[in-house]
Amino acid sequence: MTNQSIDWKAEAAKRKDDFLEDLFTILKIDSVRDDSKATKEAPVGPGPKEALEAFLAIGERDGFKAENFDNWAGHIEYGDGDEVMGVLAHVDVVPTGTGWETDPFEPVIKEGRLYARGSSDDKGPGMAAYYAIKMIKDLGLPVSKKIRFILGTDEESEWKGIKHYLETQPEPDFGFSPDAMFPIINGEKGNVSAELSFKGNAAGGTHKLVEFESGLRPNMVPQDAVAVIESENPSELENGFQDYLSDQPVTGDLSVDGNRVTVTVVGKAAHGSTPAKGINAGTHLARFLSEFSFGGDAKDFIQVAALYLHDDPSGSKLGVAHTDEVMGELTSNTGVFKFNVDKGGQMTVNMRYPQGTSEETIGKQIRDKVSQYAVEVNLPEGKVPHYVPGNDPLVQTLLDVYARQTGLEPSEQVIGGGTYGRLMKRGVAYGAMFPNSIDTMHQANEFMAVDDLMNAMAIYAEAIYELVK
Known part of the structure; x- marks a missing residue:
């Protein structure tokens, strides 16, 4: 099977029910960082630990190699090669605040929108990226590089989890974080x-x-x-x-x-x-x-x-x-x-x-x-600005796939939000929101359109395969 013969959207659609079932499992976990309940076994509280373990268990169920790094972070691995592509997501969420019309940890779909804390930031996009890797594995597509789907536990605060991970694991050679918007975020402010x-x-x-x-x-x-x-x-x-x-x-x-x-x-x-x-x-x-x-x-x-x-x-x-x-x-x-x-x-x-x-x-x-x-x-030490030039092959490949699947004209973007993409010298953020998506990150009644998640899954699958084949 060649890349050109694959209908990525159709393949994503086949997996919709399983995808939503797994996503609901993760969304039901209250994974707000809670230092008051932190222990050696749960360094940022029991919620992020539970969400990390649940996500890694899904990876093991599907036949991937999964590894937990002291409940600070984990990864799900596929393929072999000298180069490592990183796909970095996070399982923690911000506090719910007030003003919700539904239970933020009881996901519900209304009029095509999936309401839950983390539906758009970042459990929904993270699960879409995971299913993209699973799609490549299911289809038996050949890969020449190693893919590491990496999960952090405190992206919404101090990034201690992912820093702990990088103390023992090498920085991926290139990759993206599914934690922002399309067509791409190749620059992040300090x-x-x-x-x-x-x-x-x-x-x-x-x-x-x-x-x-x-x-x-x-x-x-x-x-x-x-x-x-x-x-x-x-x-x-x-x-x-x-x-x-x-x-x-x-x-x-x-x-x-x-x-x-x-x-x-x-x-x-x-x-x-x-x-x-x-x-x-x-x-x-x-x-x-x-x-x-x-x-x-x-x-x-x-x-x-x-x-x-x-x-x-x-x-x-x-x-x-x-x-x-x-x-x-x-x-x-x-x-x-x-x-x-x-x-x-x-x-x-x-x-x-x-x-x-x-x-x-x-x-x-x-x-x-x-x-x-x-x-x-x-002023405690923060993060300096990060930028990957628009002519980098990583950026060009991701933009080409986005244009091919959406028919839209892609362009570079810089944001003030910080994503795990900045942890890689050749790292960017890529989706899952589209230009016409409604941004409800960190707000009451956070939601993500189910169609956006499915379209993102298809884009992720083709993009990842283009980068590792």
Whole structure:
């Protein structure tokens, strides 16, 4: 059987029922990283471990060689050869947050859409890529290179799992991660998070900030925010909040119990690499509170969020804005806010930056901008920008297959999101979303169109075979 004689979409369709059954198995596992339950046997919590083991078991069932690396990561292997092609996916998911209309871990198909946490990021695309490799094996197609389908367990946080894997296993010679969009992602911006720390003094104003909390992860736009305030004038806050809600794109609630006021704001979640697609509840809450009299470090906490972080997806107010001709502009998302009058406060500002700037430069720019406030700025080491030229044979092959199967004109793309593709010198991200797909990654009611997953499976199968035959 030759490549030209294979109807890849028809072959994918034959496997649809089995594919969905296996995908449902993985989607039903709550694989959010949970350090509070981490053990030596489950280094990022029991959920990612269970999902990894379940995926590897599927590989063994289908006759592949599967190996688990201390429950940090694993791989499913096929073929032989001096070169190794890597296909890198992840089994962990971001926290569910609020606003779901279905159980996020009870997958359901409605009107052709598969709803579940992880359906699009990244269990659905990962399973499509696995089935693509299985298709090549089922058809008995000859391969001259080794294929390693590699699974990580904490891609949504620190990448410790895949780093542990690469400490003992060689980096693949080339490959892709099915964790983004078609036609290709051959450039990924750098990724660094600035931690802004404040002390907990809140004395000196008409209103005393007791607690402020918003956000689940640095790489998510916060959907919910809540503040608890002790107030000498609760009605001032109450009246002001209704005015604020009347002309802002958020909803919320304010309740009063004696002198204790609780304010909640609801915005819209989005992936932290595309903050303009979300509505940051945390900065909106700070913007509302900034019009009132607060004192001490609490005042600085509120003012920094309101003046330098609110409605600023390009980082202009923070002083870090930068644009590169190839990689585009820097994006900035404040994903986590925490303040406690006894423990102090912290904000985590996640930035995806292009070539032409650096972590050192960004850190200096932020410190200069907020120097009048009592805030400490720290930037843990992040990830530098990654780019594979458009004339690389890997990129050309993937684009050719995409064009052949879709009839669409392919082009290079650079994103702010980070994928495992950047772990390989010749590594890219490839699907599974299409240009007309609706992006619900990291949002409530995450879904992936079943047709998109099946089309991605067919593209993956042909592309992988073209690269390893």
